[in-house]
Amino acid sequence: xxxxxxxxxxxxxxxxxQIRPDGIYVDGTxxxxxxxxxxxxxLTTGRLVCIDRDQAAIEAAKIRLAPWMDHVxxxxxxxxxxxxxxxEAGTDGAxxxxxxxxxxxxxxxxASRGFSYMQDAPLDMRMDKDAPLTxxxxxxxxxxxELRRILYExxxxxxxxxxxxxxxxxxxxxxxxxxxxxxxxxxxAMPPAALREKQHPAKRSFQAIRIAVNGELDxxxxxxxxxxxxxxxxxxxxxxxxxxxxxxxxKRALAEMARGCTCPPEFPVCVCGKKPAIKxxxxxxxxSGSDELKENPRARSAKLRVAEKCNSFDL
Numbered sequence: 001x002x003x004x005x006x007x008x009x010x011x012x013x014x015x016x017x018q019i020r021p022d023g024i025y026v027d028g029t030x031x032x033x034x035x036x037x038x039x040x041x042x043l044t045t046g047r048l049v050c051i052d053r054d055q056a057a058i059e060a061a062k063i064r065l066a067p068w069m070d071h072v073x074x075x076x077x078x079x080x081x082x083x084x085x086x087x088e089a090g091t092d093g094a095x096x097x098x099x100x101x102x103x104x105x106x107x108x109x110x111a112s113r114g115f116s117y118m119q120d121a122p123l124d125m126r127m128d129k130d131a132p133l134t135x136x137x138x139x140x141x142x143x144x145x146e147l148r149r150i151l152y153e154x155x156x157x158x159x160x161x162x163x164x165x166x167x168x169x170x171x172x173x174x175x176x177x178x179x180x181x182x183x184x185x186x187x188x189a190m191p192p193a194a195l196r197e198k199q200h201p202a203k204r205s206f207q208a209i210r211i212a213v214n215g216e217l218d219x220x221x222x223x224x225x226x227x228x229x230x231x232x233x234x235x236x237x238x239x240x241x242x243x244x245x246x247x248x249x250x251k252r253a254l255a256e257m258a259r260g261c262t263c264p265p266e267f268p269v270c271v272c273g274k275k276p277a278i279k280x281x282x283x284x285x286x287x288s289g290s291d292e293l294k295e296n297p298r299a300r301s302a303k304l305r306v307a308e309k310c311n312s313f314d315l
Contacts, residue, residue: 007100009299010034022043022044022045023096025049025095025097032057033050035100036048040068040072047072048071049072049073049086050072053214073089093232094235097238101240103210114134116179117182117202119179120179144164145164147164147167148160155204155209156244163185167185186205224239224250228307233309236281240303262274280307282305285305286306287304
């Protein structure tokens with residue numbers, strides 16, 4: 001199936017990375033290679049390392065990036081293993097790294113992957129099809145309290161307790177097998193006013209389960225620290241988030257690495273000796289303009305944050 005892929009905040013990302021023809025760059029969330037194509041075609045003697053946990057993305061990129069494969073290395077891995085990946089790729093330091101944390105359009109549009117609450121499919125939601133944990137296991141084996149917790153924390157779902165109870169009641173009769181079965185259970189637990197809201201009633205719950213299945217939030221802080229460690233002095237880190245939980249984690253981690261001194265404010269001089277690892281290029285997140293939103297509604301919640309490595313300081 002051929003997908004029409006619109007990479008989010010493309011121009012803003014390319015400008016932020018300040019790509020040099022001889023530079024070393026990392027696309028830590030390859031997806032359908034929209035950002036990677038724009039980076040690769042700007043390289044002459046440089047190199048682009050592309051990482052994705054979805055083998056389908058790696059296979060598709062072999063075709064989409066074919067004209068530039070002399071400058072590209074494709075690696076099937078999780079960005080949580082960034083340290084190891086960079087070592088295996090033989091990169092002593094990168095001049096720029098990009099991480100687009102959204103689920104790629106093909107994953108959403110391929111009903112068989114189980115990400116969508118609009119199409120019926122087995123409960124899966126794995127970004128890496130070889131990973132052991134599926135949405136089926138989360139929905140059918142996790143405790144009511146754990147379901148409530150992830151729905152509330154990862155989905156910011158205000159009806160999390162009622163939805164968790166409804167899932168438990170449903171699975172007492174028979175396992176919940178498919179996405180649309182789960183949608184109906186979620187809707188049954190919500191008041192009529194919530195069902196009339198513009199946002200689909202299952203959106204927050206599906207987000208929460210997807211995050212739990214893929215361990216998305218747990219991987220973020222170590223990845224961000226590894227990325228900064230892997231940058232050359234002056235190298236840029238660009239991170240696109242799609243919901244408030246991710247953005248808060250990224251904002252907090254970048255602010256911490258940009259802070260430096262941690263001495264109490266009443267100390268007359270610094271005694272901790274800590275120096276900033278990065279400087280923030282964007283104090284506020286960059287968001288999509290009206291033209292992009294007309295072409296790509298999925299960009300509406302995207303936020304881009306950019307930082308620059310100060311020196312060779314390791315975290």
